[in-house]
Amino acid sequence: MIATHPEVDTILSVPPAPRTHVTIRGLTKSFAGAPLYTNFNLDLPRGKIVSIFGPNGCGKSTLMNMVAGLIPLDAGEILFDGKSLADTTIGYVFQNYRDALFPWLSAYDNIAYPLRRGGMKEAEVKARVDELIALFEIRFDLKRYPYELSGGQQQTVCIMRALAPRPEVMFLDEPFSALDFEMTLFIREKLQEAHQATGVTMVIVSHDLEDAVFLADQILLLTRRPTRIAEIVPFDLPRPRTPESVSDPRFVSVKARTLEVFRREMAA
Numbered sequence: 001m002i003a004t005h006p007e008v009d010t011i012l013s014v015p016p017a018p019r020t021h022v023t024i025r026g027l028t029k030s031f032a033g034a035p036l037y038t039n040f041n042l043d044l045p046r047g048k049i050v051s052i053f054g055p056n057g058c059g060k061s062t063l064m065n066m067v068a069g070l071i072p073l074d075a076g077e078i079l080f081d082g083k084s085l086a087d088t089t090i091g092y093v094f095q096n097y098r099d100a101l102f103p104w105l106s107a108y109d110n111i112a113y114p115l116r117r118g119g120m121k122e123a124e125v126k127a128r129v130d131e132l133i134a135l136f137e138i139r140f141d142l143k144r145y146p147y148e149l150s151g152g153q154q155q156t157v158c159i160m161r162a163l164a165p166r167p168e169v170m171f172l173d174e175p176f177s178a179l180d181f182e183m184t185l186f187i188r189e190k191l192q193e194a195h196q197a198t199g200v201t202m203v204i205v206s207h208d209l210e211d212a213v214f215l216a217d218q219i220l221l222l223t224r225r226p227t228r229i230a231e232i233v234p235f236d237l238p239r240p241r242t243p244e245s246v247s248d249p250r251f252v253s254v255k256a257r258t259l260e261v262f263r264r265e266m267a268a
């Protein structure tokens with residue numbers, strides 16, 4: 001006899017949507033006995049940028065960190081093209097770039113770190129780092145150490161390091177929150193270029209509505225905890241999006257819709 005279990009039923013009964021890259025089924029997580037996610041299902045589309053937005057403490061970072069394997073699930077299954085995380089190359093950009101880079105390594109060696117760790121030959125490491133230097137149009141000296149770089153330069157190095165091993169999925173936890181406006185514009189542009197050049201699936205947690213909308217193909221809006229999907233708002237403004245895009249009526253309309261759902265959830 002086959003034992004039935006609600007979580008297994010969920011996993012079997014919800015097939016992934018077409019062009020899905022990451023399939024999340026029956027995800028369940030509590031902290032100190034208080035449920036955060038219960039039987040949560042989500043498909044993340046291949047090659048798209050999904051922003052996660054929602055009320056404070058609703059579990060945006062926890063969701064992304066569970067998908068990235070940094071926080072264990074209580075139950076459920078997360079597959080990348082049907083593969084486990086262990087068989088998938090991912091990249092992760094932390095919110096706090098100051099703590100994310102290895103201070104004893106130069107910027108160059110930070111970027112090269114995951115490649116060398118993966119056993120890549122030095123000539124190939126150099127070729128890959130050179131590609132990233134060209135993609136990001138780096139003009140500062142990568143022989144410098146993290147403490148010698150500006151915040152924006154450090155975050156750029158973090159993003160280059162995450163992209164170096166050609167990840168299938170890249171996770172970014174509030175990548176703009178510690179940046180000034182000028183650097184935010186720069187990093188937005190560079191992330192967009194990197195996405196267009198590589199087609200990597202990206203997941204971004206954001207606290208800022210404009211940041212959440214700007215890069216996204218989809219804005220995943222979460223409810224208060226116990227957390228469910230409030231709405232997935234699509235945003236198909238053509239790329240490249242520019243600083244002027246924020247006044248485009250399509251941008252304004254998606255931002256207004258996102259705010260409306262957010263307000264509804266705050267009031268719930």
Ligand SMILES: Nc1ncnc2c1ncn2[C@@H]1O[C@H](COP(=O)(O)OP(=O)(O)OP(=O)(O)O)[C@@H](O)[C@H]1O
Nearest residue numbers: 031032036054055056057058059060061062063207
């Ligand atoms: N290690 C932990 N132990 C206990 N509770 C936790 C832990 N990590 C997260 N939580 C709780 O889980 C909830 C979700 O946290 P999380 O940081 O994922 O939310 P968030 O939406 O990213 O929050 P914020 O908007 O404040 O950044 C919060 O109530 C938080 O206090």
